[in-house]
Amino acid sequence: MSEDITGACQDAASLLRSVPTTKRIRIVSHYDADGIAAAGVLCTAVYRAGYAFQTSLMRNPFTKGFDRLKNERNELIVFSDMGSGQLETIESLGCKAIILDHHQYLRAQTSQNIRQINANLFGADGNYDVSGATLSYLFATALNPANEDLAALALAGATGDKQFIGGVRGLNKTILEDALQKGFLTEQTNIKLYGDTIADALYYSVDPYYPGLSGKSEKIETMLEQLRIKPTTSIQDIPPETITKIQSYLLFVLIKAGCQQNILEMTIRKRYVASPGWELERFADLLDACGKNGYRSLGLSLCLGDGSTWKEAMQLEKDYKQKLLTGLEGLEQGxxxxxxxxxxxxxxxxxxxxxxxxxxxxxxxxxxxxxxxxxxxxxxxxxxxxxxxxxxxxxxxxxxxxxxxxxxxxxxxxxxxxxxxxxxxxxxxxxxxxxxxxxxxxxxxxx
CATH class of the missing domain: 3.10.310.40 (Diaminopimelate Epimerase; Chain A, domain 1)
Structure with missing residues (x-):
């Protein structure tokens, strides 16, 4: 399987190289964490190859987004985390195209100027084995093996698509093991908690969502008082033995709520930290908040290494999570x-x-x-x-x-x-x- 998909990526890379570097490469991707990470991988790869690029992150590619593309003059368009379900529309654009997708496809055959690399066509399970971002990574490394340093960004995309639930597998696992071996990622085991304070971290926790606790300040204060922790305490200042107590309490909340075993197993698990210092799921959450809250370009800037955007993205994430908390509370009657x-x-x-x-x-x-x-x-x-x-x-x-x-x-x-x-x-x-x-x-x- 991996050899077949590698060959397909090399063929697609040859198609891209056939375009003169004086031409702009058009990149179109989805607006969620996986799509934004995929776009980040592709933008970096084509820029390193000497091309200018223009990128669009689309919520719905079916109608309006593609109508805009029809009015453009493009030599080649790379579609990531989408495209297989819109094959007929892409063929009607009349330009060269590369599709890097893990969703269900319409048909395997394409017109001569289109390269469709869909995970499901190569024996991989697009639900769990590989995401839009990790497919884009395989294409990027086919374009230039030096792009292997984009592995962490690609795996953040797969993490954003929840492909770690039940364990990392398939091509994602191959990329992860290689990134660990080459030092692009380091491994640690802990629970997902981040925020300015422990109270902040618990309040804005939406995935995992702790029923009766997330979004409820008074309940959080009561819990922390029982554990003898000040709400304003920084997570980094909490002793390991107290962190263990917090983890046990939170796991009990999820068990009481009746969460499935595979969800419980993902609460305290192996996590992977990129060399710039961000953990994969934490970074994926930021990208998702940017994309789903109307700030797609901000998410792409994070992927392209613009460190000045972190503070803005983290504040945006709080606003986004408050909307999610309000929506989850409304589900109780709706x-x-x-x-x-x-x-x-x-x-x-x-x-x-x-x-x-x-x-x-x-x-x-x-x-x-x-x-x-x-x-x-x-x-x-x-x-x-x-x-x-x-x-x-x-x-x-x-x-x-x-x-x-x-x-x-x-x-x-x-x-x-x-x-x-x-x-x-x-x-x-x-x-x-x-x-x-x-x-x-x-x-x-x-x-």
């Missing part, structure tokens, strides 16, 4: 349920998918996937994001297939992964969409 699914309405489609993912892992039982619907009446659209869990996938859940099928039947667009997917449909199709999705989900779960 979840609808059918035979095969649960769903809720969100004012912000970017936040809705994140809230659905957190609620699936930390608030709800594992029996049904959770959907977020955002009504965009001014655009005559409804945006849908949905999240499942590994247990449901083992039972037959394939959200990407459901989104692709139902949205397509209703004149919209959809796709993604088995465990997470999205769709856009016309505003008046909501009732029909929910009915059709419910029927398909029940059928999948019944085998």
């Amino acid at each position: 979840i609808h349920e059918t035979k095969g699914m649960r769903y809720f309405y969100s004012d912000n489609s970017s936040l809705g998918g994140v809230i659905a993912g957190i609620a699936t892992n930390y608030m709800l039982d594992e029996k049904k996937p959770l959907f977020s619907l955002t009504r965009k009446e001014t655009d005559n659209e409804i945006h849908i994001s949905c999240r499942g869990n590994q247990q449901l996938v083992r039972q037959g859940l394939d959200l990407g297939a459901v989104m692709k099928t139902v949205a397509g039947e209703l004149g919209g667009f959809g796709g993604g992964h088995k465990i997470a997917a999205g769709a856009t449909i016309a505003f008046g199709k909501e009732k029909e969409f929910l009915e059709k999705v419910d029927v398909l989900l029940v059928s999948q779960m019944q085998g």
